[in-house]
Amino acid sequence: MLPNRDRPLHCWARRSGKTTIINLLPRFYDPTAGEILIDGVDIRDVKLDSLRKQIGIVLQETNLFTGSIRDNIAFGRPNATIDEVMNAAKAASAHDFIMNDTPQGYDTPVGERGTTLSGGQKQRIAIARALLLNPRLLILDDSTSSVDLVTEAHIQHALDNLMKGRTSFVIAQRISTVLNADQILVLDKGGIVARGKHEELMEDSPIYAEIYNSQLVGDAEVTDETAPATEKTEAL
Numbered sequence: 001m002l003p004n005r006d007r008p009l010h011c012w013a014r015r016s017g018k019t020t021i022i023n024l025l026p027r028f029y030d031p032t033a034g035e036i037l038i039d040g041v042d043i044r045d046v047k048l049d050s051l052r053k054q055i056g057i058v059l060q061e062t063n064l065f066t067g068s069i070r071d072n073i074a075f076g077r078p079n080a081t082i083d084e085v086m087n088a089a090k091a092a093s094a095h096d097f098i099m100n101d102t103p104q105g106y107d108t109p110v111g112e113r114g115t116t117l118s119g120g121q122k123q124r125i126a127i128a129r130a131l132l133l134n135p136r137l138l139i140l141d142d143s144t145s146s147v148d149l150v151t152e153a154h155i156q157h158a159l160d161n162l163m164k165g166r167t168s169f170v171i172a173q174r175i176s177t178v179l180n181a182d183q184i185l186v187l188d189k190g191g192i193v194a195r196g197k198h199e200e201l202m203e204d205s206p207i208y209a210e211i212y213n214s215q216l217v218g219d220a221e222v223t224d225e226t227a228p229a230t231e232k233t234e235a236l
Contacts, residue, residue, distance in 0.1 A: 017190050018171050019060075022139055025169070026055050038137070056135035060142045062122040064114035069098055070106040072114075072125055076133045082106065088132040093154040094124035120151060127155060138168040152177075175215045184208070 024031055027048060035042045043051055056076075064072050073088060074080045085106065089095040101121075102108040114122040130138065140159070156177060159168075170177065178184055179198045186194040186201065186208050194205035201208040 018185075018187055019141055021187075022141055022169060022171060025137070025139060026052050026057065054136045055139060056130035056133045056137070057139045058123070058126045058130050058141065062114060062119075062126045064110050064117070064122055064125065066112050067110060068104075068107050069102065069110055069125060072110055073106075073128045073132060075129055080132055084132060085128075088128040089125075091131050091159075092124045092128035093151055094121070094128050097121055097124070120148070124151070124155065127159075136166050138163060138166055140168070140170045140172075142171050142173055175212055 023029065024036060025043070027043060030044060035044070037043070038046075065075075070082065070085050071078075073085050073094075077084075086095060089098060089106075098108070099105055108116075110116060110125075114125075117125070127140075130140075152174070160180070170181070172178060182197070183195060184198065184201055185192050186205055188207055194201055194208055196204065202212065
């Protein structure tokens with residue numbers, strides 16, 4: 001069952017089918033056993049079109065089409081005003097590069113599959129497109145993998161505000177984006193091996209602790225070799 005959450009549900013796994021789980025929610029395919037419930041209703045009992053209208057998705061492989069940047073952001077809501085499009089772009093940290101780094105702003109043509117944009121720019125446009133839909137359920141499948149840490153921080157801050165009042169599923173390679181989640185699922189060898197909050201998993205899940213230590217503690221040690229010893233606070 002998928003209740004509304006103020007903070008996201010994160011999945012982390014080592015090639016264990018996390019994206020497969022996400023693909024089940026919008027019924028890209030159906031489970032061979034068991035059921036998926038949203039508000040107590042089996043998603044197979046909901047009309048496919050109605051179900052997918054409630055879901056915003058940003059995948060690892062960003063799909064853009066030939067047309068303007070505005071057209072791509074407003075793909076799910078073609079009647080959206082330019083102010084609504086711009087607000088979504090601002091929330092996704094896309095507005096500045098659209099206005100400053102493209103020749104015609106929101107009217108700039110996008111080549112087929114977004115060939116005129118960088119990977120990070122494409123992902124920010126895809127995030128803006130999902131946010132414009134204002135979905136009840138938001139799925140982000142490693143959607144910040146092509147952006148630098150500064151841009152990721154801006155996007156994450158915006159998403160933290162926009163996730164309130166809705167259920168959000170986030171898959172991320174960077175464990176720093178997991179720490180605020182209401183619930184974290186750890187997958188290994190095709191199954192869920194641990195679930196809980198960060199503090200609980202650090203105590204109870206050797207796999208999760210290993211991931212955390214290798215990514216964050218290891219990074220801190222490298223940084224400390226070249227920087228004065230100062231007290232640090234992890235920015236999420």
